[in-house]
Amino acid sequence: MDLKDVDLNLLLVFHHLLTERRVSAVADRLGMTQPGVSNALKRLRVLLGDDLFLRTSRGMEPTPYAARLAEPIGYALSTIQNSLNESGEFDPAASRQQFTLALTDIGEIYIFPKLMGILAERAPGVSITTVRNNAVNLKDEMEAGKVDLAVGLLPHLKSGFYQRRLFRQGYVCMFRSGHPLDKPAMTTEEFAHADHVVVVASGTGHAMVDQSIEKKGIKRRVALTVPHFVAVGHILASSNMIATVPERYARECVQPFGLKYVPHPLDLPAISINQFWHARMHRDAANQWLRNLIFDTFVE
Template sequence: MELKDIDLNLLLVFDRMLAEKRVSAVAETLGLSQPAISNALSRLRRAFGDPLFLRTARGMEPTPFALQLAEPVAYAMSALHGALNQHAVFDPASSTRAFTLAMTDIGEIYFTPRLMDALARSAPGVTISTVRNTAINLRDAMEAGQVDIAIGLLPQLKSGIFQRRLFLQRYVCLFSAAHPLAAKPRLSLKDFSTAEHLLVKAAGTGHGQADEVMASQGIVRRVRLTVPHFVAVGHILRSTPMIATVPERLAHSIAGPFGLVWRAHPAKLPEIAINCFWHTRFHRDPGNQWLRGVIFEQFADG
């Protein structure tokens, strides 16, 4: 098929349908009637010889062929939008734009204080909202523009997503400064195995790999308490004789306020990569570019 054989406006409808999954939503976004969107989809189906979208309880879901087209079409739309708006600028000093960041509770603890301090100086009118990357279909939300940037250990984000590494970090053992193990400069595997543990099972993140690695090494823990997130770790550890395996930068952030200490982990655990992610559609968006720059400046190693 040649470009001359297809109306490029139809690709705009296709691109928005991938993001919205509802004819009515696409019609509202593009300022067209629902029959016009349905007609555009019919023309696309005839042109490609594929249904492209199938009606389901979750909306109009793309076919395998449509998914193959999704990334190149999104990139082409983004490149064209960038070319047509290359003179557009984003002025952080006067902007009142609201950005949405997807991150875990660890991210909120570690990233948001310094990020908000930086924005207070350079972009006082800009506002930030955070959402849990486990509470939404993250890739779809980023494609639809509902999430501007995601930060964290997110191995599930691949197709259609740009990413840049911010830093590598290791896991450490965190516990109360009053814990008997606090007297030791290093922990042995025996110390680790015989201690009582607080286990964090953070679904939807890559942090479960640490548990998998320890299990593969035959390391057994005496787990007394299991929680689904990291946000309560400081409160729990400061008043119990348990220890927890946590990312090092989280330990740095909460050790002081909660009277905790950390030690190098006795198990051989892989370092974890914390990345910044953004969708192909918004790679050239001036506001998104600016916010990424602030995040890189504040948090990227090297």
């Protein structure tokens, strides 16, 4: 097939159908009529010799062939658009851009107090929206341009993504001030016999640490299991439970909750926390500015 035979507008319809999965939504997005979108899809089916999308109860589902075309076509279109609109610079002081970041709750607690203070000084018109990096199909959302940056341990973001390490994160034991274990060090036996708050954070680096504890044959007395870290500081402050938490999170909890932490009695692996961005945003001046700001602020 020769590129001269391909109408670029057909590829735009294809790209937005992958994202929206509804003909009506694509029509609204591109300023077309629904019959116009359907006709474009019909022409593309003939051109490529594949159904491309099948109507289901969940919307227009791509065929395997369409799924294989998704990334290269999306990247090509974004490269063209970025090249046409590229100003070569980004003025943070004048910008009113909204960025979407994917993080864990720990990422929000550790990163945003400092980051938002910097933005207030350097880019007062810039705003941030967050999503949980394990609550969305992150790969698809970043390919579609709906998420600008992701921060965490995200080994599934490989082909088509760039990454840069911010820091390595170790783990400690945290408890209230005046706890029976409030001393400079904790033994493995004391750790095993204490009452624990355990955070079940599947799809994150913390889940790997929990697996490491289990592999060492340590049977914790789990008194409470929670799905996130948001309430852990409050819980520890008013109980005799302890928790295994990232050291950076522990630092943020010491003052507001009256907590303390000690080195972990088990030899747990540190995990790398990276920031990730899709190749389509690699040369985007605004994205470059934000990811460089985050790197300069939080790099180890």
